[in-house]
Amino acid sequence: MCVTQILDFCEVVKVQFGSDESMQYLFYLLLCLILIVLQTTILPNSFGSLRFYDLIIPVAIYFSLYRPFREGFPVLLLAALAMDMISGAPAGIYLTTYIWLFLAFRQTWRFFDVKHSYFYPVLVVIGVLFQLLIFWVVISIHAGHVVFTEDGIRLVFFQVFLVVITAPFIFPFLQMFFGAADRLFPGRAIDNG
Amino acid sequence: MFSRKTMVIAGLVLIVVVNGIVFSYNYMRKSSFYPAAVETALFFIGPFQEGVSRSTGFAEKVWTRYFSLVSTAKENEVLRRKLAETEYTVHMYREEMMLNARMASFFEFSGDVAYETVVADVVGRDPSAWFQSLVINKGKAHGVRIGQPVMVPEGIVGQVIGVSGRYAKVLLIIDRNNAVDALVQRTRARGIVRGLSSNVCHFEFALHKADITTGDIVITSGFDGVYPKGLRVGRVSQIIRRSAGIFQDIEITPFVDFSRLEEVIVILNPPVIDIMDD
Known part of the structure; x- marks a missing residue:
């Protein structure tokens, strides 16, 4: 019901103001905004001291594997800046994660056939581990010694477990979302990388 | 002019440099x-x-x-008992405060700043x-x-x-x-x-x-x-x-x-x- 209303709203806005191209970017940014709000309001209150994994990572990987560079890069750049500014983390940490994941996976699928949906949860696990690795390195540099805590290890296992459970459902959702974007704003040829 | 490989390498180097600059902003939060x-x-x-x-x-x-009204009645009883105890404690604190105020005025102490x-x-x-x-x-x-x-x-x-x-x-x-x-x-x-x-x-x-x-x-x-x-x-x-x-x-x-x-x-x-x- 709500999704239909949003799609109707996008259709009206598109007719009134925008080109397909700009509307598509707005559509993607809307998705990122929803995910950022979700993971800064509801999700942090759901698992005590543990946290859900970063929901932008599955989107970054999807952009990397299945969408053109000119679509994914600017959207992820803005999402990363928003995350950097809204969180208490050192500036640039999310930017590093998203952009490097995006670029790395774009190169990977040229050599390995990882575009099949079966691989998607594995890739998200790699993405989440990559982000945790970056966080760990930054924290250790800041602390001046290698930070190794029991809570940290528990968090890693917890997030990997969540990815394994949820990623198979996220993939069809993203397929549906990007399919809807292509149908709503068809003015732009999508070459899928 | 440049080969695709050169462009890719140059692009990656550029991103690493930009990444480093952005990271350094962490230490320049006053910017x-x-x-x-x-x-x-x-x-x-x-x-x-x-x-x-x-x-x-x-x-x-x-x-x-x-x-959660089910547990409220029982909790209410416990809280009433605690309230009675707290009232006594507050009374004792009030006495202490009055004594403190008298001592402060005696020493012309300015007291707490209101924030x-x-x-x-x-x-x-x-x-x-x-x-x-x-x-x-x-x-x-x-x-x-x-x-x-x-x-x-x-x-x-x-x-x-x-x-x-x-x-x-x-x-x-x-x-x-x-x-x-x-x-x-x-x-x-x-x-x-x-x-x-x-x-x-x-x-x-x-x-x-x-x-x-x-x-x-x-x-x-x-x-x-x-x-x-x-x-x-x-x-x-x-x-x-x-x-x-x-x-x-x-x-x-x-x-x-x-x-x-x-x-x-x-x-x-x-x-x-x-x-x-x-």
């Missing part, structure tokens, strides 16, 4: 870019966070108020477990500025590190990037409270010879120029005295339950300490 970027992000994301937080908060209140405060709702939390921050729904329009201390009646919460018109970002004392100049209330032993991004903090630089025991209360010293003197920070929960070294290894459990924070108080006119005076 004009960082506050402006934080302000923009809070301006766009803050209202959505507030909307979602209010909705979930309302749903939670409905649940707790209407569906100007504003109460704010917590509308967003840090998405990562490694870093600890909050977004509150009061900003420049309400007098909130970067560097102001944030507290709740139980103790200090953190300090404002980013602000927009109607929202502000607060770095919690349990974050690794935060440090509070503090002292042990009983013995006045000084140290620095540093966050560990968990539910406990470290009390650093407390001398080996300092008299500190488990259960001691740690309060702000006021020397960091952020927090007023005398605010509660936490309780000493563990002490490890090593044979080597001049400092003790002390763990503090903060009085504030950071996972349940809903409202906070921002102190708008904290005392300014001019270190040059010393």
Whole structure:
């Protein structure tokens, strides 16, 4: 019901103001905004001291594997800046994660056939581990010694477990979302990388 | 002119360089870019966070108020008994306060400074477990500025590190990037409270010879120029005295339950300490 209303709203806005191209970017940014709000309001209150994994990572990987560079890069750049500014983390940490994941996976699928949906949860696990690795390195540099805590290890296992459970459902959702974007704003040829 | 491979390598080098520059902004938070970027992000994301937080908060209140009435009657009885005890304690404290006031006037002591405060709702939390921050729904329009201390009646919460018109970002004392100049209330032993991004903090630089025991209360010293003197920070929960070294290894459990924070108080006119005076 709500999704239909949003799609109707996008259709009206598109007719009134925008080109397909700009509307598509707005559509993607809307998705990122929803995910950022979700993971800064509801999700942090759901698992005590543990946290859900970063929901932008599955989107970054999807952009990397299945969408053109000119679509994914600017959207992820803005999402990363928003995350950097809204969180208490050192500036640039999310930017590093998203952009490097995006670029790395774009190169990977040229050599390995990882575009099949079966691989998607594995890739998200790699993405989440990559982000945790970056966080760990930054924290250790800041602390001046290698930070190794029991809570940290528990968090890693917890997030990997969540990815394994949820990623198979996220993939069809993203397929549906990007399919809807292509149908709503068809003015732009999508070459899928 | 250039081959595709050269372009890719050049692009990657460029990204590494840009990445390094952006990272270095972490150490240049006083630059004009960082506050402006934080302000923009809070301006766009803050209202959505507030909307979602209010909705979930309302749903939670409905649940707790209407569906947990079963245990309320029993709880009410216990609370009535506690209230009677508390009334007696308050009476005793009032007597002590009056005595204190008489003594203060006797010594012409100026007493506490009244702080100007504003109460704010917590509308967003840090998405990562490694870093600890909050977004509150009061900003420049309400007098909130970067560097102001944030507290709740139980103790200090953190300090404002980013602000927009109607929202502000607060770095919690349990974050690794935060440090509070503090002292042990009983013995006045000084140290620095540093966050560990968990539910406990470290009390650093407390001398080996300092008299500190488990259960001691740690309060702000006021020397960091952020927090007023005398605010509660936490309780000493563990002490490890090593044979080597001049400092003790002390763990503090903060009085504030950071996972349940809903409202906070921002102190708008904290005392300014001019270190040059010393």
